[in-house]
Amino acid sequence: MVGRGFWRRHREALRSALRSLLTSAVLVTLYYLLPLDKSFSPKTVFTLVSGIAAVGVLLSWQIREITRARRPELRAMEALATSAPLYLLLFAIVYYLMERSAPSSFSEALTRTDALYFTVTVFSTVGFGDITARSETARALVTGQMAVNVLLIGVAARLLVSAVQQGRLQQGASPPGAPGVPGSGAPGGAPPSED
Secondary structure: OOOHHHHHHHHHHHHHHHHHHHHHHHHHHHHHHOOOOOOOOHHHHHHHHHHHHHHHHHHHHHHHHHHHOOOHHHHHHHHHHHHHHHHHHHHHHHHHHHHHHOOOOEOOOOOHHHHHHHHHHHHOOOOOOOOOEOOHHHHHHHHHHHHHHHHHHHHHHHHHHHHHHHHHHHOOOOOOOOOOOOOOOOOOOOOOOOO
16 A cells, blocks of 8 residues: 555655756746847856856755755756756857857857757767857857866766765665665665655
């Protein structure tokens, strides 16, 4: 028989997944609705760098919240659902503005969808080659995105995993299946909590 704890955890996971999807959908919708009629300038690059710093601050705050959360793994999922799209959309906006200001920056004219597609292609390291950076400025920005991608994927992912582990430790829980450890549900340990 399935207990109330199971259904409560199931509802929490569903709510967390829906919040994550909603956050991503709102960010992408804003990307398409924002008036992007400014030209690419040094201020644009400064805004990008500031935006990346803001994503870093947001991640730092989220990591602290993950360690305090009752369900740290769900909180980590929500943190990724906010930070990753925000990061990608920052670069998509910059590439879109760059193409509007200097049409020879890329191998073809970029719509907002093309700019987002290019950004995700660079982020995922797929690099189909259908859209390429042509100007030195565009190549410098794409190179910068690649470098930050490595940091974001490696360092941020590790920090999020560590925060989830720390959150579980602070709750007195142990990794699932840890033998004989109280709270693990394993033989010799206390039964798992209803959370």
